[in-house]
Amino acid sequence: xxxxxxxxxxxxxxxxxxxxxxxxxxxxxxxxxxxxxxxxxxxxxxxxxxxxxxxxxxxxxxxxxxxxxxxxxxxxxxxxxxxxxxxxxxxxxxxxxxxx
Amino acid sequence: xxxxxxxxxxxxxxxxxxxxxxxxxxxxxxxxxxxxxxxxxxxxxxxxxxxxxxxxxxxxxxxxxxxxxxxxxxxxxxxxxxxxxxxxxxxxxxxxxxxxxxxxxxxxxxxxxxxxxxxxxxxxxxxxxxxxxxxxxxxxxxxxxxxxxxxxxxxxxxxxxxxxxxxxxxxxxxxxxxxxxxxxxxxxxxxxxxxxxxxxxxxxxxxxxxxxxxxxxxxxxxxxxxxxxxxxxxxxxxxxxxxx
Numbered sequence: 268x269x270x271x272x273x274x275x276x277x278x279x280x281x282x283x284x285x286x287x288x289x290x291x292x293x294x295x296x297x298x299x300x301x302x303x304x305x306x307x308x309x310x311x312x313x314x315x316x317x318x319x320x321x322x323x324x325x326x327x328x329x330x331x332x333x334x335x336x337x338x339x340x341x342x343x344x345x346x347x348x349x350x351x352x353x354x355x356x357x358x359x360x361x362x363x364x365x366x367x
Numbered sequence: 368x369x370x371x372x373x374x375x376x377x378x379x380x381x382x383x384x385x386x387x388x389x390x391x392x393x394x395x396x397x398x399x400x401x402x403x404x405x406x407x408x409x410x411x412x413x414x415x416x417x418x419x420x421x422x423x424x425x426x427x428x429x430x431x432x433x434x435x436x437x438x439x440x441x442x443x444x445x446x447x448x449x450x451x452x453x454x455x456x457x458x459x460x461x462x463x464x465x466x467x468x469x470x471x472x473x474x475x476x477x478x479x480x481x482x483x484x485x486x487x488x489x490x491x492x493x494x495x496x497x498x499x500x501x502x503x504x505x506x507x508x509x510x511x512x513x514x515x516x517x518x519x520x521x522x523x524x525x526x527x528x529x530x531x532x533x534x535x536x537x538x539x540x541x542x543x544x545x546x547x548x549x550x551x552x553x554x555x556x557x558x559x560x561x562x563x564x565x566x567x568x569x570x571x572x573x574x575x576x577x578x579x580x581x582x583x584x585x586x587x588x589x590x591x592x593x594x595x596x597x598x599x600x601x602x603x604x605x606x607x608x609x610x611x
Contacts, residue, residue: 299553300548301552301589301590302560323576327579330579330589334589337586337588
């Protein structure tokens with residue numbers, strides 16, 4: 268279970284987390300605030316690729332990271348549905364999306 | 368930030384809720400200050416720290432019973448060097464109790480204990496006097512400028528310890544605010560999920576997915592999106608741009 272500290276981060280989520288300058292705790296607090304249910308240790312394991320998140324948890328983490336991207340005024344969001352198929356838009360009158 | 372393979376180490380909800388005050392540590396540090404004061408200031412026969420606790424002065428550390436009794440007399444009588452120093456934030460010294468005229472009731476009590484001179488140095492936290500470091504002696508004229516400088520140095524150390532406790536309490540307050548805003552956000556999202564579940568007959572996860580999609584499509588935070596859904600679902604007529 269112990270990851271090699273010198274190994275570069277392998278998950279898209281972990282790379283994005285480092286990119287937006289959030290600590291693992293800060294990301295967990297944001298994920299939790301958006302309705303995420305996993306414990307901090309589980310989220311850390313998701314980030315390190317030691318544990319596979321459910322599609323739902325993965326998407327909530329992606330959303331938390333992308334809200335942080337928006338706060339920073341950047342437009343290089345983490346792709347949605349990574350490994351879990353495309354995320355479709357709600358069927359009830361939403362405006363066209365910025366990204367599919 | 369925690370490294371790989373380590374538990375997350377700060378600012379998580381569990382740790383914030385598990386916080387316990389550092390009072391025991393601060394009290395031990397203040398006791399160290401008064402013992403150091405008595406040991407290093409020649410002719411000092413007792414040292415104490417008085418602090419305002421619940422709007423009243425109280426002795427939180429004392430090197431012996433003599434100085435503790437002197438403090439108690441001052442609190443009871445409402446006068447004396449310690450009371451004056453803590454109230455005014457300035458150093459108060461009496462070189463000879465026998466000729467002291469400012470506090471007649473205190474002079475009588477101190478004389479009964481055999482105290483002949485007293486110096487009280489204010490302790491200030493964030494520029495506000497919160498108490499005093501007190502030294503008493505059975506010798507008259509025991510405390511002059513060098514002793515006053517040493518007392519001021521020790522009082523500033525006592526203040527630093529209290530400031531550290533104060534800032535820790537403030538950081539707990541900041542964590543509490545974070546917890547509150549995080550829980551309010553979750554609450555709105557859960558409410559909005561419930562509305563979609565009831566209205567559209569979808570699962571909770573699907574409702575969350577729809578909220579995320581709407582949040583992305585409108586470039587609005589998920590919490591704001593959820594709040595908007597809740598607002599438009601409430602019976603009052605909506606008075607702004609709707610979320611649907």
